[in-house]
Amino acid sequence: MSGPRGAAVVTAAGSGIGRAAAELFAERGYGVVAVDTDPRRLAELSEVDGVVPLLGDVAQERTNRRMVQLAVERFGRLDAAVLNAGIGGAPPLEDDGAIAALDAMHAVNVRGAALGIRVAVPALRAAGGGAIVVTASVAGLRGDPYTWAYNTTKAAAVNLVRSAALDYGYQGIRINAIAPGLTLTARTAAVHEAAERAAELTRRIPLGRWADPREQAEVIWFLASPAASYITGEVLVSDGGLSAGTGIFHPQSLQSS
Numbered sequence: 223m224s225g226p227r228g229a230a231v232v233t234a235a236g237s238g239i240g241r242a243a244a245e246l247f248a249e250r251g252y253g254v255v256a257v258d259t260d261p262r263r264l265a266e267l268s269e270v271d272g273v274v275p276l277l278g279d280v281a282q283e284r285t286n287r288r289m290v291q292l293a294v295e296r297f298g299r300l301d302a303a304v305l306n307a308g309i310g311g312a313p314p315l316e317d318d319g320a321i322a323a324l325d326a327m328h329a330v331n332v333r334g335a336a337l338g339i340r341v342a343v344p345a346l347r348a349a350g351g352g353a354i355v356v357t358a359s360v361a362g363l364r365g366d367p368y369t370w371a372y373n374t375t376k377a378a379a380v381n382l383v384r385s386a387a388l389d390y391g392y393q394g395i396r397i398n399a400i401a402p403g404l405t406l407t408a409r410t411a412a413v414h415e416a417a418e419r420a421a422e423l424t425r426r427i428p429l430g431r432w433a434d435p436r437e438q439a440e441v442i443w444f445l446a447s448p449a450a451s452y453i454t455g456e457v458l459v460s461d462g463g464l465s466a467g468t469g470i471f472h473p474q475s476l477q478s479s
Contacts (some may be wrong), residue, residue: 229255231303236258242438246442312372360464
């Protein structure tokens, strides 16, 4: 029996975009090391052919080292690293606990991505090159009210990708980011289920709907695949047109009734 088509690691693989990416890579013949902090979700993923679960926190270097080591041990190589882990939520900047919340978010959204790149590069180099895809956000491209910490860390992730791409491109390692917009995940479920608020947000999206995680996973797949062989240091925005406008008007607000 032949081995896998390739090997990938996917962080925050237990749900949402990460889950969709892990399943998509596995469906397309990759061996996948799926990393998450939730053992129940990992148990579900372990039933998918080609997926090896790993319980761990990406803010810890040992988790990042182990995921790459496991990919090489189980599949003989590493071809792609999908660094998808991210957290949100912080009180207003002047509130007690605001900076502690920023530090916690930075540990996952920025430190976790930097550690992932750091440990993936040697294995990708050994395989003759490969791709790293970091899940950033449209929130990292502009400001939003009441999400100062999330926007700050995602902006840092964007420039981490750009800078690292310059450092490692000559070694055949491509590093890009996806910047998703509003996507239907467990994390956004409460907002989406609040009908009035969800409708207000949806009106701002030219395509008129939120993304399915599978759609974002397809963008990740593209950036990791040979189809994107001449793309590095880029942020591919996948937001249904949300960030195309100035934000002054809703796409439908000037249409005649």
